[in-house]
Amino acid sequence: MSSVAEKLQRKEHRSATSKQVRLKLVYIDFWSVVKLSFLVWLCLGVVLIVASVLVWVVLNSTDVFHSLDLLLRDILGNENFSITDNFGLSQVVLFTFVVAVLNTVTGTILGAIGALLYNLSVRFTGGLLVGFQNN
Template sequence: MSSVAEKLQRKDSRSASAKQVRLKLVYLDFWSVVKFSFLIWLCLGIVLIVAAVLVWIVLSSTGIFDTLNGLLRDILGQDNFSITDTFGLGQVVLFSFVIAVLNTVTGTILGAIASLLYNLSVRFTGGILVGFQNS
């Protein structure tokens, strides 16, 4: 005679059948891809600006700029040279902002082109087969 605990243990050891779904990706909506790629590249642009500011702050607070100033003054022979005058925080933020805007524009355009190319290639290839499994 088996106990209730043994029955529950046997019941848990049986695996439930997993449900599988197979779908074909045959169309990408152009405007959805454009909006999605714009948002992705906008987020990456914000990350770029924040990373550039953080790197500049770390280099400034650790004294790397002062060491570089001393080294470049010795090499160039100029007593009034300062690297922070050339590469100040404002210049770094402005440069990273310009790069982020350019990346956002080009990334959005490339996403739109990729959507168009995929929609054209689906006519020849039939799409991508995507499988999902519920476990």
């Protein structure tokens, strides 16, 4: 009995003919674009929140906030000033969450507007000509 690998090895290699196809993109589904843009901006919002928390933790653990506290106490002359009181982790996460939600809403709306504008412009331009090739 011969294995599949031996059968494939015995076969002659035929040259593959490449076929080229040209298609026109004449319609983009509105709800598909809205769902896709929502998911993309939602993922970017999560990345933004995680990145801001990591930056805050790194700055706090390397005593950058303490050094800034000392510098600002000398400049302002206030001995009770502390950056971590004003910009604690909870405030940073809340602010980043609000920015992520606003980015998600704005990005979803812009994606929907882009799909509508493309579908309207196809009536005048005829759509995008896209070429595909089979290798």
